[in-house]
Amino acid sequence: MSGIDLLLDTNIAIDFLAGEERAVSFLEDSLKEELGIAVSQITRIELLSYPDITDEEQEKEIAFLDRIEVIPITEEVEKEAIQIRRRRRLKIPDALILATAIVHEFTLVTNDAQLLKFDIHDLKVKPTQG
Numbered sequence: 001m002s003g004i005d006l007l008l009d010t011n012i013a014i015d016f017l018a019g020e021e022r023a024v025s026f027l028e029d030s031l032k033e034e035l036g037i038a039v040s041q042i043t044r045i046e047l048l049s050y051p052d053i054t055d056e057e058q059e060k061e062i063a064f065l066d067r068i069e070v071i072p073i074t075e076e077v078e079k080e081a082i083q084i085r086r087r088r089r090l091k092i093p094d095a096l097i098l099a100t101a102i103v104h105e106f107t108l109v110t111n112d113a114q115l116l117k118f119d120i121h122d123l124k125v126k127p128t129q130g
Helices: 008-018 019-032 039-047 053-067 075-087 093-103
Strands: 004-009 037-042 068-073 107-109 123-128
Touching: 004 008, 004 093, 008 019, 008 039, 019 037, 019 123, 037 039, 037 093, 039 053, 039 068, 039 075, 075 093, 093 107
Parallel strands: 004 037, 004 107, 037 068, 107 123
Antiparallel strands: none
């Protein structure tokens, strides 16, 4: 996956779509720096499967997802997620997102306090603030 630097956690995508200042500023700065931005396939599923999503919100999410790369859940990502879940008590979506960042050597951008404290392999984790 050449050209991708940052993997957005679902919380960052949600904050950006909601117009949250830190997420918007972070992504605008990243684009100015010409950093490649992607999300995991699990983030796409999480965004589009919200039960109370309006048609307008869905259109906005699809437009956002169409502008960035969506990284599929491969067998290698699956295996890494299994290992993460064996070592840590993480929800499956979080394990899959972490595994995607590890396998593809992306920097994970998240504001999830639980994920920010992870020290796995060579995982690079970055919050939008600070």
